[in-house]
Amino acid sequence: MSTPILPLEQSTSATADLSGFALEFENVSIAFDEKVVLDQVSFRLPHGETKALFGVAGSGKSILLKLAIGLLRPDSGRILMLGEEVTSMTERQLFDLRRRVGIVFQESALFDSLKVWENVSFRLMEEKIPFDEIERRVREALRFVELERTFDMFPSELSGGMRRRVAIARAIITQPEAILYDSPTGGLDPVTANTIVELIMKQRDVYKTSALLVTHRLQDAFTMATHEFDPQTNQMRAIPKGQRGQVPMTFLILRDHQVIFDGDAHELATSRDEYIREYIS
Amino acid sequence: MPLYLELVSPVQIAKDFTLSVQEYTQLSTQSVANFFRPPVYMGDMLQQADLIGFGSLPIVILTGLSVGALLALNSASTLQRFGGITLIGQLVSLGMVTELGPLITGLMVAGRNASGMASELGSMIVTEQIDAMRALGTDPTKKLVTPRIGATAFMLFFLTIIADLLGLIGGWAVAHLLFGLDSNQYWTSAWQILVFRDVFTGLIKPVLFGFIIATVGCYYGMSTRGGTQGVGRSTTQAVVASSVLILVTDFFVTKLIFAIFGVR
Numbered sequence: 001m002s003t004p005i006l007p008l009e010q011s012t013s014a015t016a017d018l019s020g021f022a023l024e025f026e027n028v029s030i031a032f033d034e035k036v037v038l039d040q041v042s043f044r045l046p047h048g049e050t051k052a053l054f055g056v057a058g059s060g061k062s063i064l065l066k067l068a069i070g071l072l073r074p075d076s077g078r079i080l081m082l083g084e085e086v087t088s089m090t091e092r093q094l095f096d097l098r099r100r101v102g103i104v105f106q107e108s109a110l111f112d113s114l115k116v117w118e119n120v121s122f123r124l125m126e127e128k129i130p131f132d133e134i135e136r137r138v139r140e141a142l143r144f145v146e147l148e149r150t151f152d153m154f155p156s157e158l159s160g161g162m163r164r165r166v167a168i169a170r171a172i173i174t175q176p177e178a179i180l181y182d183s184p185t186g187g188l189d190p191v192t193a194n195t196i197v198e199l200i201m202k203q204r205d206v207y208k209t210s211a212l213l214v215t216h217r218l219q220d221a222f223t224m225a226t227h228e229f230d231p232q233t234n235q236m237r238a239i240p241k242g243q244r245g246q247v248p249m250t251f252l253i254l255r256d257h258q259v260i261f262d263g264d265a266h267e268l269a270t271s272r273d274e275y276i277r278e279y280i281s
Numbered sequence: 282m283p284l285y286l287e288l289v290s291p292v293q294i295a296k297d298f299t300l301s302v303q304e305y306t307q308l309s310t311q312s313v314a315n316f317f318r319p320p321v322y323m324g325d326m327l328q329q330a331d332l333i334g335f336g337s338l339p340i341v342i343l344t345g346l347s348v349g350a351l352l353a354l355n356s357a358s359t360l361q362r363f364g365g366i367t368l369i370g371q372l373v374s375l376g377m378v379t380e381l382g383p384l385i386t387g388l389m390v391a392g393r394n395a396s397g398m399a400s401e402l403g404s405m406i407v408t409e410q411i412d413a414m415r416a417l418g419t420d421p422t423k424k425l426v427t428p429r430i431g432a433t434a435f436m437l438f439f440l441t442i443i444a445d446l447l448g449l450i451g452g453w454a455v456a457h458l459l460f461g462l463d464s465n466q467y468w469t470s471a472w473q474i475l476v477f478r479d480v481f482t483g484l485i486k487p488v489l490f491g492f493i494i495a496t497v498g499c500y501y502g503m504s505t506r507g508g509t510q511g512v513g514r515s516t517t518q519a520v521v522a523s524s525v526l527i528l529v530t531d532f533f534v535t536k537l538i539f540a541i542f543g544v545r
């Protein structure tokens with residue numbers, strides 16, 4: 001896939017404090033009607049790193065993302081997003097924090113009564129940015145996901161893959177310091193899924209944005225771990241053997257409501273845990 | 282999977298009801314407080330005013346005319362028997378302005394708009410659009426609920442005035458065309474019978490009813506659970522609850538006004 005160079009604004013993540021963590025979970029537990037979903041989950045996502053989160057259906061991956069930005073409250077434990085303690089913030093304080101984080105929902109969650117450009121520019125319009133500036137930035141974001149032609153269309157006129165790309169454009173338009181992807185390739189054909197993976201990779205490698213990527217597709221995460229985005233050719237390319245990508249990529253596996261693995265691709269590939277070996281085989 | 286009907290204990294029902302009242306009160310209070318906390322979404326409020334106000338105009342015109350005409354028709358035969366046909370203007374005027382105008386308009390708008398709000402917000406809940414809005418840093422109660430409350434209360438006030446006027450016109454049509462009452466006599470008696478208390482009663486009620494319609498519609502929409510079936514359930518519950526609340530509130534407001542101003 002050929003993708004254009006991004007003329008978007010300078011990433012705010014570049015100015016972020018890189019010494020700390022973009023996201024921290026400390027002994028986080030949550031249950032619904034006595035059904036435990038997450039039990040004492042702890043992990044850290046350093047600034048600039050992309051972490052792929054795996055787990056079988058119903059293991060609490062989407063819940064974990066919602067907890068990260070305070071859309072849900074845990075029963076116990078601490079969550080720190082961009083250095084701020086989500087678990088002790090009020091809903092109004094959380095609105096300010098969420099403006100610094102992008103999220104791509106599983107089913108895109110586009111506003112169906114708004115046009116594509118209105119969806120993408122939602123956050124900018126809330127900030128009362130002049131219309132000319134909004135239009136310029138929306139076109140840039142849509143160009144990034146190669147959907148500039150959908151500017152005036154409604155979400156219902158788009159395919160599933162296109163909707164997912166619009167959702168990515170909406171998440172990145174303000175160049176957030178961290179992005180959360182909830183199964184961005186779920187339910188898509190392999191070609192479209194590959195396009196989405198390349199977009200996520202482009203965001204990761206060009207802007208070095210910290211990201212937590214929930215996915216069912218192991219191959220997507222491995223592609224991201226073994227490839228990097230080449231701004232010269234505007235395509236992804238395989239990282240030569242023995243070398244590491246510019247941006248760290250790690251893996252997190254949930255099982256039985258707990259984290260059973262947190263490490264890089266090499267550690268994952270050499271893991272002796274039977275469940276993990278079966279999972280990645 | 283076996284099909285069975287789950288029995289819910291009365292204690293659980295009472296708990297659920299208390300929780301609903303608490304959540305409804307919280308949503309209503311927060312939405313009203315939002316009027317005084319920036320940003321105020323004037324554009325959204327105007328859009329809702331157009332949808333609710335102008336959109337409801339045809340049904341309000343039709344029901345206002347019909348209710349006024351029916352009131353005149355039903356009472357005229359009785360009044361005629363006692364030689365009191367000249368009182369028909371007073372009867373229609375008092376009935377429409379103090380009671381039937383606000384009530385019928387409120388119930389019509391509840392049927393049309395409480396359901397619309399519940400289904401629209403309910404659909405947004407089940408498709409994660411509300412979560413997306415929160416994730417984008419926007420307060421859904423500010424953006425979606427407060428404009429609907431402001432628009433409904435404001436527009437219902439004017440819709441009720443229109444319904445009152447059309448009710449009087451409907452009554453006049455029946456009185457003049459079917460019973461041969463002089464137009465001047467009808468309008469003079471209809472005008473002269475009204476005092477401040479009647480007009481005040483007739484204009485305070487639509488504001489309260491508008492508040493009820495919007496808060497109940499939005500509450501059921503925002504608390505939707507269980508996919509498309511849940512959206513249907515919320516829509517029905519919103520219409521039923523808002524209609525019942527309007528009738529109950531109407532009774533107590535009338536009683537309160539009687540207590541303040543004295544019985545006529």
